[in-house]
Amino acid sequence: MENSKNLHRLSAAGLLISLGVIFGDIGTSPLYVFKAIVGDGAISAMVVLGGLSCVFWTLTLQTTIKYVIITLRADNKGEGGILSLYSLVKRRAKWLIFPAMVGGASLLADGMITPPITVSSAVEGLRAYNPQLPTVPIVMAIISLLFVFQRFGTSVVGKIFGPFMFIWFTMMGLLGFFNASLFPEIFKALNPYYAIDLLIHYPNSLYILGAIFLCTTGAESLYSDLGHCGRANIRISWIYVKICLVLNYFGQGAWLYQHQGAILDGKNPFYLIMPDWFLTYGIVIATIAAIIASQAMISGSFTLISEAVRLNIWPKVKINYPSNQKGQLYVPSINTILWLGCMLVVLVFQESKNMEAAYGLAINVTFVTTTILMTVYLYRKRVSRYLVALFASVYMVVELGFLMANASKISHGGWLTLLLSAIVLFVMMVWWWARKVKNSYLRFVDVEDYFPILSEITEDESIPRYASQLVYLTSANFRSEIESKIMYSILQKKPKRADVYWFVHVDVTDEPYTSEYKVDHLIPQKLIRIDFRLGFRVEQRISLLFRKVIEDMVKNNEVDITSRYVTLKKYNMVGDFRFVVLEKVVSRSNDLRFIDKMVIDVYNFLKRFSLSEEQGFGLDSSFVTIERVPLLIIGTKEINIKRV
Incomplete structure (x- = not known):
């Protein structure tokens, strides 16, 4: 049986498994982020440069600094996730159970939306060949097969998916670099001025901010799946992943900047930057990557429920351990619940552009609750009060700003996210409350x-x-x-x-x-x-x-x-x-x-x-x-x- 030291040991195999298990969600965000930012309006320089700048700094502040550098340090005997973080700080204040349950419920709800939007975004690329292609049955079949595959454990999943994800990130990086090199002026978007200018002066900046948030929705998975791959492997592999992501975003930005005034009309800039001869290969690779993208949230959900059962905020359910490797688990009941949730999302929204409105709201709530718990954790670790105050103030301002933007999506589909989160939270609250009532009469x-x-x-x-x-x-x-x-x-x-x-x-x-x-x-x-x-x-x-x-x-x-x-x-x-x-x-x-x-x-x-x-x-x-x-x-x- 592998111990904690072996788990966190940096290795080529660990890096490859990290690519397959951890980065699927955030790694497929280029499939839909810029399509959501531009929307149905005409392409403009302000939207392209400002959107690019926001995406880069969101990835840097939220994913790199908050999660990869800071939050990954808060591991509970090698395990990660919001409930593991709560286990580390629960003695400080009993009220912390509430943000922990809210964050956990939102994360589980997000696991029902991530597979539909990523798989739909990839499969819809086939409409370049057949605009009338019915994608819903294909998406439902692919997602169903993925959930069947879960019983074999994330170690098997990681070993199989890791090489595919390496190809995916390399492909994205090369495509982005090629397009950005043809228009190097696009790299001026690294200047945060363009992000600030967009948010202040653009008339519909709140909607765009909600779209920008989609670029970092997989950040919580880095922490939730800590027990599957280890801190060192996640941190090192993120360097390569972020470079490839940024290059692809800037490649899409370069293409869009040169087509100002045009309207996307349902087309996806991710596929538009591909050479015609490569489009078929690109769609196939994107579809495989989209399948893998769903894995990060699913495996994170298994870890979440395992912790919830231990904390007595979820009914006792059967938990299988497919291998002796630490962090490998499979929860049949949650696998079924997530599958049913995914099928509901696909049937309700049909297409990825309709899912964008529902996506992001749930995970945004998890981000906020993680910040609350992480602030208490840093204070408990006797980090300088000034640094703790800086961490809390910066991320609460940023994440509450994103939350306001995502809240504007409620009437456009965000209601389903809230409904799914509320159902999960209701179960957690009832189980926790009933246990308190029973314990009060125990003599x-x-x-x-x-x-x-x-x-x-x-x-x-x-x-x-x-x-x-x-x-x-x-x-x-x-x-x-x-x-x-x-x-x-x-x-x-x-x-x-x-x-x-x-x-x-x-x-x-x-x-x-x-x-x-x-x-x-x-x-x-x-x-x-x-x-x-x-x-x-x-x-x-x-x-x-x-x-x-x-x-x-x-x-x-x-x-x-x-x-x-x-x-x-x-x-x-x-x-x-x-x-x-x-x-x-x-x-x-x-x-x-x-x-x-x-x-x-x-x-x-x-x-x-x-x-x-x-x-x-x-x-x-x-x-x-x-x-x-x-x-x-x-x-x-x-x-x-x-x-x-």
């Missing part, structure tokens, strides 16, 4: 107070033996306490006699691959507690882990698991094991506020689609008893009734 008792009765009940033959070894999963963090409902289950809800009682606690650590356990003999040979410390990337197969612990303890003569039944003991047979999982239920009592009742109702509905407790902990269902216990029992003080 713990001092386990030592029950030592005498537990010692006696094991010998009380008037109570039928429930199991030889009775195992309870507990959420109590300390060995001195236990949930009152566990004691209620043992002593009152059909008393359960056992030869040995076991309390098993699972602590998920910030380390990815921790696998440790500790044993406490609370009552020798009668009550034993086991604490597992498992990394957030370790599959929680408690049945197997518990069996391994028992084997070790038997070898060390710490416990006797021989059956106490006379006949079975005569033949030295091992006693039976029974796991009891308490499903804590909050009843709809009058003690709950109306809003809490509504949240619990929605939570119970969502729980139907999540993994059960025994599945989440990897327990064998044939040895598990599920007990529903009420967390909130209605009292009788307020009940008015008279005996007659």
Whole structure:
């Protein structure tokens, strides 16, 4: 299994995988950025030079400085993404969960829009040969195949896609360099004066600013996919990627500048700068690159949900690890949700020009929330207050300006982005809120107070033996306490006699691959507690882990698991094991506020689609008893009734 050092080691293979997994989204932005900037109006020098200048400085400020240089430093044991960043700063302030959830929801919604717009933009190049070509079925088929491919893992995806993306970026760079070299005057757009002039004097600058933002929409993927490729590989490969992107933008700008007064009329300047003999090859390569572009957001979404489950702001879902390589994961349920979202976007908007209005708004929200969390992180790391204030002020001004521009797109398609984000955020909020409600009614008792009765009940033959070894999963963090409902289950809800009682606690650590356990003999040979410390990337197969612990303890003569039944003991047979999982239920009592009742109702509905407790902990269902216990029992003080 690769460790963190191997993950972050700079290598040719790592650079190639980075090209295939990380830069697909931002790397295909030249397909639609300038088409969106120019729009349906006549080409003008102000739009071309100002647009180019804005694109260059947006890539520099947002992608290079904010994400590649600064944000990539905030890794959580090698993992990246907005929820990993939240994990690093959550102790500073509880309210940070809200920007984390908003940013995470927006990022997931963006994963439903990125594949349709990139694939559509590439496939529509075929209309140069057949203007009436129906592209929607082609786009839907390509995206569907991509989602089928996800189950093989991003390591396989990266190795296959990496070489294609190298060809893609090289092609873009050469095409851009060739066109820009024919009109070198275009490089004066590197001067930020032209960007400022456009934003101040152009009558529709707010709309253009929203189009310019599309050039950096893949920046968050660089951070989300940190665990897949490593910081060093991302930073070095970005140098080559940015050079190729800038050259292509300036090549398109050179062509547009020489065609002032013309109207694009649906044509794409990305294809217009290609020689006629190369157009077919260009469309094929662009289509492959567009397929790969979708990968960055999809793999980032898998990482996002993995973190959300660990933070208890998303229902427990099945997470597969296609390989032992760190950072490689596949979430079947999210794969299906993203596919359905992509199909909806394609069917609603049909063409890429209609998707441009919906694109960018969601990821812009993620940018803002990342800035908030990153500001807290930098302050926590004791970076100079002046530098932290400079970072926060610069990026909040820039990103809120982009947000205002993108907000103007709401009526033109941005409503779908907001709708998808709101649905995801609603699920996160309900899961988080319901857990808070349940935890507020969870009561713990001092386990030592029950030592005498537990010692006696094991010998009380008037109570039928429930199991030889009775195992309870507990959420109590300390060995001195236990949930009152566990004691209620043992002593009152059909008393359960056992030869040995076991309390098993699972602590998920910030380390990815921790696998440790500790044993406490609370009552020798009668009550034993086991604490597992498992990394957030370790599959929680408690049945197997518990069996391994028992084997070790038997070898060390710490416990006797021989059956106490006379006949079975005569033949030295091992006693039976029974796991009891308490499903804590909050009843709809009058003690709950109306809003809490509504949240619990929605939570119970969502729980139907999540993994059960025994599945989440990897327990064998044939040895598990599920007990529903009420967390909130209605009292009788307020009940008015008279005996007659």
